[in-house]
Amino acid sequence: MNYLEIRALRHNTDVKNLLEVAIAKASMTILSEAADAPDHANRVALAKAAAKTGQTISDKLMWVIALNTSMQSAVSADIATQQTVVQAVVDGAFASPAVVQTLLSL
Numbered sequence: 001m002n003y004l005e006i007r008a009l010r011h012n013t014d015v016k017n018l019l020e021v022a023i024a025k026a027s028m029t030i031l032s033e034a035a036d037a038p039d040h041a042n043r044v045a046l047a048k049a050a051a052k053t054g055q056t057i058s059d060k061l062m063w064v065i066a067l068n069t070s071m072q073s074a075v076s077a078d079i080a081t082q083q084t085v086v087q088a089v090v091d092g093a094f095a096s097p098a099v100v101q102t103l104l105s106l
Contacts, residue, residue: 001072001075005072006066006067006072007066009065009066009071009072009075010062010063010065010066011062014079014082015062015065015066015071015082015086016058016062018079018082018083018086019058019061019062019065019086019090020055020058021083022083022086022087022089022090022091023050023057023058023061023090024050024051025087025090026047026050026087026090026091026094027046027047027048027050027051027094028047030043030044030046030047030094031044031047031048038097039097039100042097042100042101042104043094043100045104046094046100046103046104047094049103049104057103060103060106061089061090061093061103064089064093065086065089068085068089070085070088070089071085071086071089
């Protein structure tokens with residue numbers, strides 16, 4: 001994808017809607033995980049922040065989605081494929097202590 005196509009993907013309303021649901025789903029998973037899970041306290045803080053301001057978290061992650069090569073390839077795919085890619089990106093982001101800390105600090 002060229003830069004203009006990537007920017008268009010970043011502002012795609014359907015992709016943003018998928019992202020908001022993926023964030024909610026990941027947040028619910030985090031809130032039900034064991035307290036001894038890696039980086040649990042920070043992940044819970046992010047899940048709670050997402051529950052309060054899910055749109056803010058999705059705005060922060062839209063560039064991550066747009067720059068993801070799997071998502072770029074899935075742009076012309078069916079919605080189920082796009083949903084799977086978006087969920088995988090969110091789950092990966094929420095599992096990364098560095099990304100969690102960054103999202104909490106923005």
